[in-house]
Amino acid sequence: MPRNQGPREGSPFTGLGPVFIKELSDHLSSTRMMVLTLFVIVFGALPVGFTLQEIRTVTASDQFLFLRIFTVEPERMPLSFVVALNFMIPLMAIGLGFDSVNSEFNRRTLSRVLSQPLYRDALLLGKFLGGLATLAVALMALFLIVFGAGLLLLGLPPRGPEVARGIAFLLVAIAYGGVWLAVAMLFSVVFRSTATSALCALGLWLFFFILWPMIASAITTGFTPAQFRTVDEVLTLEQLSSALARLSPGTLFGEAVLGLLNPETKEAYVAGEYERRLLNLPDTAPSPTLYRPGADTNQGFRGRTGIYELVMVDDTMRTMIHDGAGEHELDKHARTMTPSIRDDGRAKILSGTTTIEEVLRVTRED
Numbered sequence: 001m002p003r004n005q006g007p008r009e010g011s012p013f014t015g016l017g018p019v020f021i022k023e024l025s026d027h028l029s030s031t032r033m034m035v036l037t038l039f040v041i042v043f044g045a046l047p048v049g050f051t052l053q054e055i056r057t058v059t060a061s062d063q064f065l066f067l068r069i070f071t072v073e074p075e076r077m078p079l080s081f082v083v084a085l086n087f088m089i090p091l092m093a094i095g096l097g098f099d100s101v102n103s104e105f106n107r108r109t110l111s112r113v114l115s116q117p118l119y120r121d122a123l124l125l126g127k128f129l130g131g132l133a134t135l136a137v138a139l140m141a142l143f144l145i146v147f148g149a150g151l152l153l154l155g156l157p158p159r160g161p162e163v164a165r166g167i168a169f170l171l172v173a174i175a176y177g178g179v180w181l182a183v184a185m186l187f188s189v190v191f192r193s194t195a196t197s198a199l200c201a202l203g204l205w206l207f208f209f210i211l212w213p214m215i216a217s218a219i220t221t222g223f224t225p226a227q228f229r230t231v232d233e234v235l236t237l238e239q240l241s242s243a244l245a246r247l248s249p250g251t252l253f254g255e256a257v258l259g260l261l262n263p264e265t266k267e268a269y270v271a272g273e274y275e276r277r278l279l280n281l282p283d284t285a286p287s288p289t290l291y292r293p294g295a296d297t298n299q300g301f302r303g304r305t306g307i308y309e310l311v312m313v314d315d316t317m318r319t320m321i322h323d324g325a326g327e328h329e330l331d332k333h334a335r336t337m338t339p340s341i342r343d344d345g346r347a348k349i350l351s352g353t354t355t356i357e358e359v360l361r362v363t364r365e366d
Helices: 016-029 031-058 065-071 081-097 102-106 110-114 120-154 160-190 194-222 231-245 249-261 273-278 315-322 327-334 341-350 356-362
Strands: 267-270 289-292
Touching: 016 031, 016 120, 031 065, 031 081, 031 120, 065 081, 065 120, 065 160, 065 249, 081 120, 081 160, 081 194, 081 249, 102 160, 102 194, 120 160, 160 194, 160 249, 194 231, 194 249, 273 356, 315 327, 341 356
Parallel strands: none
Antiparallel strands: 267 289
């Protein structure tokens, strides 16, 4: 007959502090933590060292020099420090959390711990916060080492905005590690074997790191029609591709880091009278916020984005072509069914994907 359990008494977080301190102490004094920290520092030092050697020549011309240490890909090693962190942080978090609970069960110490006036909520949260604090200590040490190396080799101190963005980047990196730490602890709760929990956590990381980009691309290809009929179909497919890619924590981490460590990627400004006329905005419409490349021309808009114009050849269009109708009449009829290439470019300008100057460069007046 099941035992009746009464309502909880006291705070569910009673005992959280002692569990947190014990986990933090165990992690910081463990051999595993020393090995993981050395692995992160050594693996991260290679791209940083090569990067510092390359950017020393642009000291006087770059106002965000210290941020370039994190993002520049050196020629001798096609791997930036941020990309290396995207690889190292999950491994370190999984190494800290894959046996956090089932090891207690295997050593027969879990029942002793829970026999104390301690709720499981406090136990699990204390173990998570202890692992997260350990990860934060390691990443903060690596962050200070990188800034210290830049200060010594470049001979210039970081400016206030660089320090602020670097701290924000550090917080994002800790949060990214917290995601994988929580995943590793979840498998540690589900499986009693530490080897099984470690393999499942590593398998999930490899799935998102290697397989998911290919799967997302295959899904997008599967939804691609044989022939696009409208520009909206193209935009919907692009949105689907982006949404699928962002299911991976690594993609979200990369996008967040790009916004923090590349401050000159986009510069926002309010559209003036000239921009309003180019965008054909009505007088009653508010002036939108547009974007343009920043002062650093090497860190502006990246990649290639297509703008499209689809012409539907219906029976009326065929008749007009047969009768020798002029280009203006053909274009006027085509615009009743699909937007023009300039309209597609206007939509991308308003969404911040590109600039007015770029759309004007690749199109001509109707």
